[in-house]
Amino acid sequence: MKLTRGGFLKSMAGLTFAGLPWPTTGLLLSAQPVAGQPSRSIQIQDVEIYPYNVSMIEPFRVALSTITSAENVLVRLRTREGVVGWGEASPYSPVTGETQAVDLAVGKDLANFVRGRDPFTLSAIVSDMDGFTPSNTSIKAALEMAVWDICGKLAGQPVYKLLGAYRDSFETDITIGMGTPEEMAKKATKYVQDGFKTLKVKLGDGPEPDTQRMKAIREAIGYSIKVRTDANQGWTAAETVRALRMMEKYQMQICEQPVPYWDVEGLKFSRDNSPTPIMADESVHSPHDALAIVRENAVDCINIKLMKSGGLLRGVQIATVAASAGVTCMVGCMEETRLALTAGAHLVCSQKNIVYADLDGFLELSVDPVIGGMQMRDGIVTLPNTPGLGVDIDPAFLGKLHHI
Numbered sequence: 001m002k003l004t005r006g007g008f009l010k011s012m013a014g015l016t017f018a019g020l021p022w023p024t025t026g027l028l029l030s031a032q033p034v035a036g037q038p039s040r041s042i043q044i045q046d047v048e049i050y051p052y053n054v055s056m057i058e059p060f061r062v063a064l065s066t067i068t069s070a071e072n073v074l075v076r077l078r079t080r081e082g083v084v085g086w087g088e089a090s091p092y093s094p095v096t097g098e099t100q101a102v103d104l105a106v107g108k109d110l111a112n113f114v115r116g117r118d119p120f121t122l123s124a125i126v127s128d129m130d131g132f133t134p135s136n137t138s139i140k141a142a143l144e145m146a147v148w149d150i151c152g153k154l155a156g157q158p159v160y161k162l163l164g165a166y167r168d169s170f171e172t173d174i175t176i177g178m179g180t181p182e183e184m185a186k187k188a189t190k191y192v193q194d195g196f197k198t199l200k201v202k203l204g205d206g207p208e209p210d211t212q213r214m215k216a217i218r219e220a221i222g223y224s225i226k227v228r229t230d231a232n233q234g235w236t237a238a239e240t241v242r243a244l245r246m247m248e249k250y251q252m253q254i255c256e257q258p259v260p261y262w263d264v265e266g267l268k269f270s271r272d273n274s275p276t277p278i279m280a281d282e283s284v285h286s287p288h289d290a291l292a293i294v295r296e297n298a299v300d301c302i303n304i305k306l307m308k309s310g311g312l313l314r315g316v317q318i319a320t321v322a323a324s325a326g327v328t329c330m331v332g333c334m335e336e337t338r339l340a341l342t343a344g345a346h347l348v349c350s351q352k353n354i355v356y357a358d359l360d361g362f363l364e365l366s367v368d369p370v371i372g373g374m375q376m377r378d379g380i381v382t383l384p385n386t387p388g389l390g391v392d393i394d395p396a397f398l399g400k401l402h403h404i
């Protein structure tokens, strides 16, 4: 039987809408944005924001700065019914322009867009926070991941399943900060002995000294271990090409953000003329940045960080833009405890084209305040199968903090 277009639509209408309480005329789906008012009496009632500092086990040097402590912000949300959501901001001013003090001040304002809202209107909450401030992404990420935590707990599912689970475990690299070639080779040897199969090496001093670093590392660990590198904007485009050609024999998997964040043309020049694939980090904060960069065919991969994107929703959107252009992604981190890192791990598990992970930040911190959350063994990360993010904060740690 030949089905005409009209007949097809009629039959679909009969199949889809028969017996449903929707009007047969007018809009079937509301074009109005969700107002964010609580439905089914679910409502976020309390927003608590706590500053806290955790010292690094040793100073961590990258081309942008040397970091000695994580000065972070903890967020605890609670619904009227008592469901708790946790979030963490790890501001890093050279990248997002935020400090702990900034996040505390802006967090107080942003709390007004979270308090009183239905957590399942998360997209409207994120949109309202973006409308209040287009920047301040780390504190927005903290609030947003806490909302996801509540959504997962209410739905009885881990967050990565709400996002559309693709995998439930993955490999992370471990990062070697900048030092002398000997120091970095020693670290590389230790991390390989610890079971890691992929190392991320911080470079960015210049082609010659950086080549000496790579040489020392390869001589120490051989070639069975994958090595990726991150120059943190330390090279010009011309230096990138020279450096990566000099280092080609050291078989680097990918080179992250070799040129300044604003130099998309430089990223493209590097990609077109280097033997090593190129990844953007500081050049991409938002889905808009991702679109601009893939339009220029400037990179092979994008490093998504929740602290840059403003949370999981925007992170998924960046991954989607990238996937549409055949570009892969990594999820990276700032100086995060296992709280924000666990949220990052949920993102990794949710998207097929997130093929790399750099979620090692907690290993550099002197305190781990998280109970539950992501687990790591021999560089393999797994998530708990508990609803929400699957994290809790150690009551002894929380007891010493004061919220604003």
Ligand SMILES: [Mg+2]
Binding pocket: 230, 232, 256, 257, 281, 282, 303, 332
């Ligand atoms: Mg980076």
